[in-house]
Amino acid sequence: MANVKYKACDNCFQAVGKVNIVGNIFMIVLKGFLGVVGGSKGLIADAIHSCADLLATIVMIIGIKISGQEKNERYPYGYGKAEHIVAIVICLFLYVIAAYILYDGVMTIVEGRMVIPCTVAVWGAVFSILINELMFRQALCAGTKANSPSMVAKAWESRTDVYSSIAVVFGVIGAKMGFHFMDPLAAVVVGLMIFRMCFEMTQEAALALLDKAPEEASRVALLDRFNTLIEDIAVEIRDVKVRELGAILDFVVEVKVPDCITVQEGEKIKQLIAERVAGQQERESVLTVRLYPFENQAAVPA
Secondary structure: OOOOOOHHHHHHHHHHHHHHHHHHHHHHHHHHHHHHHHOOHHHHHHHHHHHHHHHHHHHHHHHHHHHOOOOOOOOOOOOOOHHHHHHHHHHHHHHHHHHHHHHHHHHHHHHOOOOOOOOHHHHHHHHHHHHHHHHHHHHHHHHHHOOOHHHHHHHHHHHHHHHHHHHHHHHHHHHHOOOOOHHHHHHHHHHHHHHHHHHHHHHHHHHHHOOOOOOOOOHHHHHHHHHHHOOOOOOEEEEEEEEEEOOEEEEEEEEEEOOOOOHHHHHHHHHHHHHHHHOOOOOOEEEEEEEEEOOOOOOOOO
């Protein structure tokens, strides 16, 4: 089960994969057929893009299954980072597809192999816009609620398909108006958009694998917020570190305490801080509290 607040959100999360598989198979057939019949390079490129979408959806489902496994002795921090790896794998699929689309579009223009596409190609692109926009909204909502990096990546991949289909519409219309290069140019635009989206998603996933703190979790803001939660306790949080483990936030909180307290008192302080901080997090969190005496910097053993 996804880490979501409402059962309806969990049902939506579980349905995203099936909806995307069915939707992409339909669009591969529709756009591929209409692209060939209508003679549109742009729409054929868009159909290839949908093939990549289908593969990306399958990889996403596998990644979410892996990341949802319980932690064990071999993987004490769990499998959360599998989602970031999956996001990168999805992008690798798309890099290859984008390179092919770019090459084919450019060579079509250079060699002058332009063909005036039929109007039927426009209808294929319009259907693609509608279906991909619906899939984008469902996947983005479910992925955001469940804090799933791979599902959010998949959602934006669907939005890119919307933009590419819009480019196809303009390309076909332009070609029919006499600008014959517009249709293969639309294919080139599709490839460039895929490249840009993939670069941004790859960068974000790679930074998460390197334990970069989430943008919203700046150190100063966290220190102020956490110290406010424990202002009635005679301790001070001196540092907070946070990293993403897929959908989970992993916090390490360093706390200054009087050097005269006992181990039992220290354990009570750790438990109290953990309860208060964890209770204020919207996302599922793992919290480690480390105690440091005032007089020296040696950590109190947990």
